[in-house]
Amino acid sequence: MSSQRLPKTLIVIPCFNEEASIAAVIAEINQLKKAGHPNIDALVVNDCSTDNTIDVIRSLNCLFLDLPVNLGIGGAMQAGYKYAYRNGYDIAVQLDGDGQHPAHEIPALLEPLIADTADVVIGSRFITREGFQSSTARRIGITYFRWLNQFLIGQTIYDSTSGFRAFNRRTLAVVNDYYPDEYPEPEAIVQFGLHRLRMKEISVRMRERQGGVSSINSTKAIYYMMKVTLGIIFVYTRLRGKYTTS
Numbered sequence: 001m002s003s004q005r006l007p008k009t010l011i012v013i014p015c016f017n018e019e020a021s022i023a024a025v026i027a028e029i030n031q032l033k034k035a036g037h038p039n040i041d042a043l044v045v046n047d048c049s050t051d052n053t054i055d056v057i058r059s060l061n062c063l064f065l066d067l068p069v070n071l072g073i074g075g076a077m078q079a080g081y082k083y084a085y086r087n088g089y090d091i092a093v094q095l096d097g098d099g100q101h102p103a104h105e106i107p108a109l110l111e112p113l114i115a116d117t118a119d120v121v122i123g124s125r126f127i128t129r130e131g132f133q134s135s136t137a138r139r140i141g142i143t144y145f146r147w148l149n150q151f152l153i154g155q156t157i158y159d160s161t162s163g164f165r166a167f168n169r170r171t172l173a174v175v176n177d178y179y180p181d182e183y184p185e186p187e188a189i190v191q192f193g194l195h196r197l198r199m200k201e202i203s204v205r206m207r208e209r210q211g212g213v214s215s216i217n218s219t220k221a222i223y224y225m226m227k228v229t230l231g232i233i234f235v236y237t238r239l240r241g242k243y244t245t246s
Contacts, residue, residue, distance in 0.1 A: 153193030
């Protein structure tokens with residue numbers, strides 16, 4: 001992909017207590033810029049980290065937002081999406097701050113948006129099943145959400161909890177207006193389906209987190225599935241009339 005074809009792209013990195021990994025994440029993105037993609041900018045959204053994350057971020061070659069209150073992953077991502085939308089970016093990419101998502105996979109994520117064959121592109125671990133596959137408990141939950149999505153919106157998304165995804169300008173307009181705040185990745189799948197956005201999954205190789213601790217473990221998996229199910233149903237109920245009649 002040549003830099004001439006690459007639209008103005010913002011990489012949004014939500015960050016909470018990622019002091020151990022965020023510098024390496026930004027270094028990978030900046031290396032991608034040097035490798036022929038100068039239209040990419042990195043924006044770190046610090047969601048009131050309680051460690052030294054903000055001090056590390058200030059030392060890096062990137063844009064950043066330092067939120068005054070903790071908004072959670074959904075609020076942090078919407079802050080980044082609003083920044084992208086209001087500053088004229090053509091594409092926004094979500095990339096986690098824990099090092100799971102290799103920056104060199106970003107151009108592949110952008111290809112369907114540039115070709116106008118998708119509005120939302122999701123990096124999936126489960127198409128070719130290469131790279132880190134997540135824990136057994138999380139895989140069970142992801143399979144369950146795949147079936148729930150099929151039931152509600154008639155679309156199959158194999159990796160609905162993936163935090164590695166890219167939006168075009170049409171999708172940015174949607175998430176600038178509203179974005180789920182509790183469990184945004186699986187809940188947004190329903191939002192996008194109701195809004196008739198074209199979703200596409202591509203295979204990516206992810207890594208294990210390079211620092212920090214996941215908020216979800218096997219003892220919390222059932223509780224997580226129940227809460228996400230309620231969140232998905234809430235989003236579906238709230239948005240069904242608005243989006244299906246628009």
